[in-house]
Amino acid sequence: MDINALREKQILTAAEVIRHDDVDFTQPEIIAGADVGFEQGGEITRAAIALLSYPSLELIEYQVARINTTMPYIPGFLSFREYPALLAAWEKLTRLPDLLFVDGHGISHPRRLGVASHFGLLVDRPTIGVAKRRLCGRFEPLPPDPGAKAPLMDKGENIGWVWRSKLRCNPLFISTGHRVSMDSALYWVQQCMRGYRLPEPTRWADAVASNRTIFQRWQQGRDSEPDFFVLR
DNA sequence: GCGACAG
């Protein structure tokens, strides 16, 4: 792989990213979350996409894809490592979401093409980048208050938001992926919060990808009588 | 040259 060629490709591709609200999702019906993980020491890349109804935010479908890893992790080039698996999971979906939250950055990237933007372009859907750590840019220290927000700035440009979604938790880095404005990106993430650090679509994608207990319970509830599964 | 560096 030629990193310099990929860098040039990113610069050209970034010019195609749409940073405003291109479609009207006043009343989205389905919002999805996408997450990627690795198995066998990184040999296998596993992508999970979870579809949630909106505004009830209930899991209605999920798809998982496992493929051989094609590239190592290189900061700034994450999308080339993750998009093949994401595309495989995407193609398994029986219906498509109106909006997709991708783990990682959108335009808050050195060349403005994080995985959320790159994948959004590939599938031509509105996407939002929801990252847990900073990749580039600077921001003022955040007050401890939940809801505290600061602009993420890079080279004089506001490339995203640093937002404390929950008290005593590290902030989230939210940015435009594709076909969504910066303000809408933050707005929709906020609409999908249910008391945890991560928005529900992202949380479910993570739960599915990592087979967490919350997802296992959901699976059991599917082929059993829901009424007999009153946990807690 | 040195440090930073999504997942």
Added chain:
DNA sequence: ATCTTGTCGC
């Protein structure tokens, strides 16, 4: 990201 137990705090 992943490998992993106990543990600190709400």
